[in-house]
Amino acid sequence: MSQTKIFAHRGFSSQYPENTMIAFQAALEIGADGIEFDVQLSKDHVPVIIHDQTLDRTSTGSGVVGHYSLLELKQFSAGSWFHEKFKAEQIPTLEEVFLWSKNNALQLNLELKGYVWERQKMITIVFPLIKKYGLENRVIVSSFDHKMVRLWNEQYPMIETGIIVKSALYNPESYVRQLAALGYHFSFMSLTMEEAEQLIKSGILLRPYTVNQEKWIQIFINLKCDAIITDYPDLALTLR
Template identity: 45%
Template sequence: MKKVHTEVFAHRGLSSLYPENTMIAFKAAAKLPIDGIELDVQLTKDKIPVIIHDVTLERTTEGKGMVRDHTLDQLMTYSAGAWYSEQFRQERIPTLEEVLIWAKDYTFRLNLELKCPSWERKEMWEAVKHLIDHHGMSDRILISSFDHVLIASIEQEATTVETAVIVVAGLFKPLSYIQSTGTRGFHYFFPMMLDGEIKPLMEAGISVRPYTINDNQMMKQAFQSRVTGIFTDYPHVALQIREEI
């Protein structure tokens, strides 16, 4: 049987050992033979794409309130690492441009999960697309979102950037739905869909990548199912299991 290379994406960087979505977490992940890094993108009040997961600041920074209600200068006054450990106090919320410039020296892909309210879809994509084009990174970028309207609108531009929709629930007749958005990527919560429901998608050429798999047995199951890729907070563990399989 032909060996299938299931990609391993470091979820928010090497987030099991470092504060998520920080440069130190990304740099630690880059030391591993990973296939990609997943990171979350939001807009600041002054419309600059930054890397942070929650729409509010409290969990992973010393700030309070919504990310989009703060300017970049305001956000830069908060530590993005002290919540995890005092030794990471110097970490700040990275800008997308900072990450793109840094990633140029590597070959792995970047999965940008876009997070914005519906009324900011156009502003979000224009800001992100400008940076991708400016830094010549379109062939190494994967755009994903829970906002399927946003993904469909990106696909309608006939862009060369790969896209994917993200879902939590198990979908009924997923292939027809995914194809209706125009994307060929499907990121799903691993426990919510059976192998038999995913196999037809892969046979139809859809790239399927379950998230966020941190359990060793589930990793083995995913690799044995030969999915396109997985997202994990433990990429170092996943790489070892992939090698063993």
């Protein structure tokens, strides 16, 4: 088995404003194996990279992301909340990230978000971008919306998918198989070590999040999880 990969959570988010191009570039420069980031749709149905449903926490905007067009979203700073020196950072589009990724080999873990009634719209918009940039073998599509994961797998089974869970599931192996997913992205304290070992033996790709403490990073590296999703990719790389 290959070594555990280190995915930078929303980019190198402990040192840079999350979900921005500078955070993604910083993750690349320190040697992360991949980046994890969040995808939502703007009012005019452009996939943009931002975590919260609202703009208030991580930008100079206010209100619901999906109530703004891309042109309007681009007027807000996505970095000044973190530090004034990042005020020029904008909310990236998914296509901007894909274009940038053509010059590197990072694995791209997309967390698809949004309203449940927009599932099919999200899938219909995102897949052609993956194909346009030839990223079919570098993308992982994940979501807390497991119905969307299943729908994606029915239409585009060539793209790797993972389900995201916050708490323990009763029979996660069976559940993951039922959804035709490969990845199990779990809140890092929601599995016992015995449960994690069994899932790994069964071929499920475990990717715990958000693993920031040295003790837990080392535990999941020793366990040989497929990847660790962390705000501190520098620490995780050092420990690995």
